[in-house]
Amino acid sequence: MIESANFMLDDSDVTALRNAISHLASIGYCETRVCERLGLSTLTELSWRALPIYREEQLLVHDALDTAIDLFFLQGTISTDELKQLFDDINRDVLIRAGLLFIDEKKCFARATLFPVGDQLVFSDHAWPKLPHPGCVNVTYDQVMYIGADSRWLAQTTVRQPMGSTLDLCTGSGVHALLASSHSQRVVAVDINPRATRCTHFNAQISGATNIEITVGDLFEPIGEEYFDLITTNPPFVPSPVNSLRYRDGGHSDEDVLRRIVVGLPQHLAPGGIAQIITELGERKDEPLSNRLRAWLDGAPMDILILRLREHSSTSFAIGHADGDDDYAAFLSSVHDWSNNLRKQGYTKIVSVILSFQWSDPTLGPPWIHIEESQPPHSSASTEVEAIFSAERLARQPNLYEMLEHSQMRRAGPIGLMEARVLGSKLRSNGQAQLLGKALSIFKWLNPVEQEILVLMEKPLVLPELLALTSKLKLPEESVLAAVNSLIRNRFIILA
Numbered sequence: 001m002i003e004s005a006n007f008m009l010d011d012s013d014v015t016a017l018r019n020a021i022s023h024l025a026s027i028g029y030c031e032t033r034v035c036e037r038l039g040l041s042t043l044t045e046l047s048w049r050a051l052p053i054y055r056e057e058q059l060l061v062h063d064a065l066d067t068a069i070d071l072f073f074l075q076g077t078i079s080t081d082e083l084k085q086l087f088d089d090i091n092r093d094v095l096i097r098a099g100l101l102f103i104d105e106k107k108c109f110a111r112a113t114l115f116p117v118g119d120q121l122v123f124s125d126h127a128w129p130k131l132p133h134p135g136c137v138n139v140t141y142d143q144v145m146y147i148g149a150d151s152r153w154l155a156q157t158t159v160r161q162p163m164g165s166t167l168d169l170c171t172g173s174g175v176h177a178l179l180a181s182s183h184s185q186r187v188v189a190v191d192i193n194p195r196a197t198r199c200t201h202f203n204a205q206i207s208g209a210t211n212i213e214i215t216v217g218d219l220f221e222p223i224g225e226e227y228f229d230l231i232t233t234n235p236p237f238v239p240s241p242v243n244s245l246r247y248r249d250g251g252h253s254d255e256d257v258l259r260r261i262v263v264g265l266p267q268h269l270a271p272g273g274i275a276q277i278i279t280e281l282g283e284r285k286d287e288p289l290s291n292r293l294r295a296w297l298d299g300a301p302m303d304i305l306i307l308r309l310r311e312h313s314s315t316s317f318a319i320g321h322a323d324g325d326d327d328y329a330a331f332l333s334s335v336h337d338w339s340n341n342l343r344k345q346g347y348t349k350i351v352s353v354i355l356s357f358q359w360s361d362p363t364l365g366p367p368w369i370h371i372e373e374s375q376p377p378h379s380s381a382s383t384e385v386e387a388i389f390s391a392e393r394l395a396r397q398p399n400l401y402e403m404l405e406h407s408q409m410r411r412a413g414p415i416g417l418m419e420a421r422v423l424g425s426k427l428r429s430n431g432q433a434q435l436l437g438k439a440l441s442i443f444k445w446l447n448p449v450e451q452e453i454l455v456l457m458e459k460p461l462v463l464p465e466l467l468a469l470t471s472k473l474k475l476p477e478e479s480v481l482a483a484v485n486s487l488i489r490n491r492f493i494i495l496a
Contacts, residue, residue: 004125004140005099005112007195007202014205017098020091021121021206024072024114028065031116037061037069042378043116044149048127051075072114075126083108115147117155117175122147122203124173142195145172145234145247149376150352153309154234154278155179156377156439157354157385165226167268169219169233169261172247174200174212176232181209184230189214190222193247219257220264227268231275233261238321239282239350241341252341255281259296265357266300275357276385282347289351290369301360304369305388307440309376310352314342317350352376356385364396374440381439387491395489401463401481408460408496409484413437415454415492417446435491444490449475449483453493460496 009017035043038058051074059066059074067086070076080103083092095101100123102109112123127146145151154176166184168177170191177189177200189212191197197214204212215222235257240249251257258279269275281289293304312320318338324330342350360367370392397403414436420429428448434441446454449470456469463484470480487493 003099003111005123007099007112007123007144007199009098009202009205013094013097016090016094018206018208020087020094021114023087023091024068025121027068029068029072029114029116029121031118033065034069034073034116037066042152044152044376044378071108072110073116075110075113078108080106080108113146115173115175117147117152118179120175120178120207122173122175122178123206124175124199142193143247144193144196144199147173147175150278151175151234153352153354153376154232154276156379157307157356157381158232158276159230159274159386160380160382161386163229165228165270166230166232167223167226167228169231170235170247170257171200171214172196172234174203174214176234177212177214178203178207178209180230180232181207181211185211187212188223188226188228190217190219192216192218196247219260220268223268225267227270227273229270229273231265231269231273232277233275234278235261237279237281239280239342239345239347240321241337252345255292262293262296262355262357263298265302266297269302269357269359271359273358275355277355278353279355280350280352282342282345283349283351284346285348289353290371293355293369301362301367302357303360303367303389303392305356305385306369306371307354307356307385308351308371308373309354312350312352314339314347314349318342356389358389361393363398364393368392368396372440372442374442377439379439384438384440391489391491391494394495395485400485400488403495404463404484406462408462409457409466409488409493410460410496411454411457412491412494417451417454419451433492444492446487446492447483449479450487450492453480453483453487457493 031043035041038054040046055070055074055076059070064086067078067082071078092101096103100111102111113126115122115124124146125144127148158176158179160183163180163184166180166187168180168187168189171177171189172191174189177187181187189200194216197216200214204214236247236249237258238248239252241252242249261277265275283289289306290304318335321338322331322334324334370388372388412435416434416436417431419431422429430445430447431451432443433446434443452473452475453466456466467477467480484493
């Protein structure tokens with residue numbers, strides 16, 4: 001039987017393994033080139049069920065990069081002759097000693113997947129447990145989470161400012177700890193799964209990151225009373241009727257781990273810091289998700305940004321997670337179990353969200369919750385997350401309109417504006433607007449006054465100049481001021 005990687009590396013092999021991975025990078029093994037070879041605009045589009053199609057229809061160059069993608073990303077089998085074209089004997093031998101490569105006569109298998117994420121290459125267990133890997137018939141409970149769409153979405157929305165200290169909870173492969181190590185003085189990575197912390201240590205050794213502290217423990221328990229400037233986490237969040245995968249199953253309600261994380265944020269998020277969580281939340285009829293988050297914070301004055309990225313009906317969610325693909329009766333039974341569990345929780349849909357928390361400024365009124373619906377990001381959206389917090393706080397300034405008498409306003413950039421007409425009437429209807437060229441694809445409905453203001457802003461204007469223009473259009477000043485506030489809050493207008 002072929003075992004999965006044990007993620008243990010002898011110190012004497014660290015340099016040699018780094019050289020082997022550097023060789024893969026030198027032939028183009030990175031996120032951009034892997035996407036190009038597989039015909040994908042982003043790796044979040046990857047379908048693990050389509051691996052044979054990618055292999056047969058996309059990897060047509062048959063060069064070293066194609067071979068590397070097949071072996072280390074598509075979890076395929078290559079021949080020893082192909083392996084010789086990819087690695088010299090030194091690189092091959094260190095991969096074998098590190099438990100990453102297995103050779104059986106003339107066939108070669110990878111014991112782990114090498115995931116390209118930004119400028120990092122990260123090892124973790126093979127993706128999609130139902131995929132029949134050589135010798136890996138059953139998925140162990142301590143399987144390390146692969147780098148999926150949720151991991152990539154969190155990576156793309158995490159604020160990348162210089163940080164003194166970063167905490168990565170439920171670190172898994174350590175991907176978010178590794179990414180944070182480049183802009184943090186110190187990173188602490190925590191996971192309750194010892195195999196996951198071994199994987200994180202393994203990846204840190206390969207990357208050369210020396211500022212990551214890795215510890216086994218239950219969420220905040222190992223860190224005592226420490227505070228952090230950045231907290232990231234991709235916790236187990238699936239509302240599951242079973243408890244078969246530690247990295248996936250978040251209890252019957254999906255809240256077992258998430259609730260404890262949010263409850264602990266006030267005790268561990270430093271002033272001026274930000275906590276960011278990728279998760280899925282079950283949504284009940286007539287119960288906003290924000291109510292649950294506020295209850296978990298127990299009165300702690302924090303501002304919350306909720307990015308809603310994707311929704312699943314409870315039916316499609318149950319079908320997508322059910323087991324028993326090879327047995328129709330078993331599959332239907334599993335669908336029933338998953339659906340029944342969601343029904344007991346009262347969930348009508350499951351929502352993929354990125355939650356961001358920051359301490360509230362008491363001078364701007366009570367803590368707020370800002371909710372945006374967006375397509376998942378396909379590139380870095382960290383500055384856009386920061387901009388949403390900044391815009392909300394600017395719009396809440398008590399002296400905002402006094403500021404605008406002397407500070408010029410301008411459009412935030414190119415804006416796609418789709419106006420609507422009411423046929424048979426002179427009334428103008430609301431229209432849709434979108435900031436173009438952004439990683440977060442957010443549409444907003446604008447009323448006629450807001451649309452008119454955007455049209456008038458051909459050049460930067462101070463508020464008195466804008467009021468003079470809108471008075472000629474007989475727009476009430478009160479409506480104009482309310483529209484300016486809304487446009488600032490929604491980032492269509494910024495201060496020049």
